[in-house]
Amino acid sequence: MRLDRLRLQPDERFAFFQGFLKNPARVGSVIPSSRFxxxxxxxxAEVDRAQSVVELGPGTGGTTRALLRAMAPEARLLGIELDADFVRILSPMRDPRLVIHHGDARDLERHLRMHRFPAPEVVVSGIPFSTMPRRLGREIVQAVFNVLAPGGRFVAYQVRDRVGELGREFFGRPQVQVELLNVPPMRVYRWVKPSVPLMQQAS
Known part of the structure; x- marks a missing residue:
């Protein structure tokens, strides 16, 4: 693993900005996430306790690098990115634990099977749920719920509350924190998948 590649480079910041200009609904922010x-x-996400981790929308890889720094040596990370330009930026990242896949988050189960990943204990998402159609967002959250191991964590960082609304249907009430040291400030939502589905709990 090349440690110098675990830092976001200036040209990658520019690429992130370009991605926002090209498709703001898909990128959702002008600049990458802050280190805070x-x-x-x-x-x-308690990434250090996970063996199988998924990141939805890694972008130019800032959060990806943070996940890798925290992960155990034997853990694996699957990054699913829809933007082909970001995939080209992510591809040179040399870490044997990392797999970058160009695809749709709704097909999460198929992507996991393709790369022989077990049920993830962590799914992290930075994709902007508030700028996509509600039906699409719901399908993505349902896909996360379907594959996440019981007791697994789903963590989503967002500007607005849409993912909170969508997640309640499947996971229940989230834990919510706000990170002010970011541009823009971000809400961070965390769910733990119940061992018994909510529908069975209600019956």
Whole structure:
């Protein structure tokens, strides 16, 4: 693993800005996450205790690097990115624990099977749920719920509350924190998948 590649480079910051200009609904922010936000996400996800980790929308890889720094040597990380330009930026990252996949988050179960990943204990998402159609967002959250191991953590960092609304249907009420040392300030949502589905609990 090359440690010099675990820091976001200036040209990658510019690429992130370009991605926002090209498709703001998909990127959702002008600049990448701050180190303060990355640290909060990693801590809430308890990445150091996970063997199988998924990141939805890694972008230019800032949070990806933070996850890798916190992960155990034998853990694995699957990054699923829809933007082909970001995939090209992420591909040179040399870490044997990391797999970058160009695909749709709704097909999460298929991507996991393709790369022989077990049920993840952690799913981290930075994709902007508030700028996508509600039906699409719901399908992504349902896909996360379906594959997440019981007791697994789903952590999503967002500007607005849409993912909180969508997640309650499947996971129940989230833990919510706010990271002010980020541009823009971010809400960080955390759910733990119940061992018994909510529908069975209600019956």
């Amino acid at each position: 936000l990355e640290r909060r996400v990693v801590e809430l």
